[in-house]
Amino acid sequence: MIKITVPGKPISKSNFKLKNIHGHIWMPKQGKHSKYIAYENKIAGYINQQYNGEPLKGSIITIIKLYFQNRRMGDLHNYPKSICDGIEKSGIIENDKQLKPVLLFDYIDKENPRIEIELYECSKYKVSYSIEPINS
Incomplete structure (x- = not known):
C-alpha cells in the first residue's frame, strides 16, 4: 500500500480545457490555463518525494x-x-488506465485542504464494499 498526501486545494481538469474554432478540445501550455500542467507536476513531485520504490504493475x-x-x-x-x-x-x-477501480471521497477541512491518494496493487489486495441502510 502506498499513501501520498498532496497539500493544497484540489484542481479540476475541466476548468482548464479550451475549444478551438473546430470544436477540438486542447490544453494550453502557457497563460492561466497552464496551471493545470503545473498541478499535474505538483502531484507527480509529491509522489516522487514520498515514494521511491519500483513502478507498480497491473491494475x-x-x-x-x-x-x-x-x-x-x-x-x-x-x-x-x-x-x-x-x-x-x-x-x-x-x-493511468491501470488505476481501477477508483474510489472517490470528499471531505471538508477548512484548515488543511489536500488530496490523499492510496494505491493498492490488485495482485496483493482485493476490494469489497457494502451498502447498508442507516437505522433511524
Whole structure:
C-alpha cells in the first residue's frame, strides 16, 4: 500500500480545457490555463518525494480523498482526471488506465485542504464494499 498526501486545494481538469474554432478540445501550455500542467507536476513531485520504490504493475485499486476548504467544490467527478494524470506523470505507473477501480471521497477541512491518494496493487489486495441502510 502506498499513501501520498498532496497539500493544497484540489484542481479540476475541466476548468482548464479550451475549444478551438473546430470544436477540438486542447490544453494550453502557457497563460492561466497552464496551471493545470503545473498541478499535474505538483502531484507527480509529491509522489516522487514520498515514494521511491519500483513502478507498480497491473491494475491498481485507487482511493482518492479530496479535502476542500468549503462546500464550493464544483463537480467532484472532474477531479480524478487531474490526479490520475499526475500519478502517471510521476512514473509510479506506466498508464493511468491501470488505476481501477477508483474510489472517490470528499471531505471538508477548512484548515488543511489536500488530496490523499492510496494505491493498492490488485495482485496483493482485493476490494469489497457494502451498502447498508442507516437505522433511524
